[in-house]
Amino acid sequence: MISGAKAAVELAAKICTEKGAKRALMLQVSAPFHSALMGPAAEIMREALAGVAKSAPAVPVVSNVTVTPTSDPDEIARRLVQQVTGRVRWRETVEWFGANGVTTLYEVGAGKVLSGLARRINREIATGAIGTAAEVEAALAALG
Numbered sequence: 001m002i003s004g005a006k007a008a009v010e011l012a013a014k015i016c017t018e019k020g021a022k023r024a025l026m027l028q029v030s031a032p033f034h035s036a037l038m039g040p041a042a043e044i045m046r047e048a049l050a051g052v053a054k055s056a057p058a059v060p061v062v063s064n065v066t067v068t069p070t071s072d073p074d075e076i077a078r079r080l081v082q083q084v085t086g087r088v089r090w091r092e093t094v095e096w097f098g099a100n101g102v103t104t105l106y107e108v109g110a111g112k113v114l115s116g117l118a119r120r121i122n123r124e125i126a127t128g129a130i131g132t133a134a135e136v137e138a139a140l141a142a143l144g
Contacts, residue, residue, distance in 0.1 A: 035085060103126060104125065
């Protein structure tokens with residue numbers, strides 16, 4: 001994936017297709033996420049997280065920044081900040097999930113882009129999208 005200023009990403013997509021890429025799809029996003037252009041937002045997030053009480057999660061968190069699990073709350077906060085400007089390692093993350101016994105992924109929020117990408121990477125992992133309160137309830141019920 002490529003992220004950055006819209007005109008630069010459009011040019012990169014054009015060059016990729018001219019060089020033989022099967023397709024270059026522009027995602028409809030509201031900001032240049034996962035690029036250096038998000039530096040100010042990363043700093044705001046860092047400051048906001050500094051003032052939040054944190055505790056260890058029930059299960060380790062695997063970030064797209066490192067593709068390694070951690071239960072350290074401060075490390076999770078650091079990785080959240082890094083993710084704002086860092087590259088997305090989604091393929092590696094889904095591969096890690098598959099190699100480590102993850103059988104179901106839920107995409108939380110609007111849309112199903114990541115669920116679709118995950119299915120293409122590893123068809124053995126079931127996916128679901130959670131975008132409404134009813135979908136949250138259904139997912140929690142399915143988890144037992």
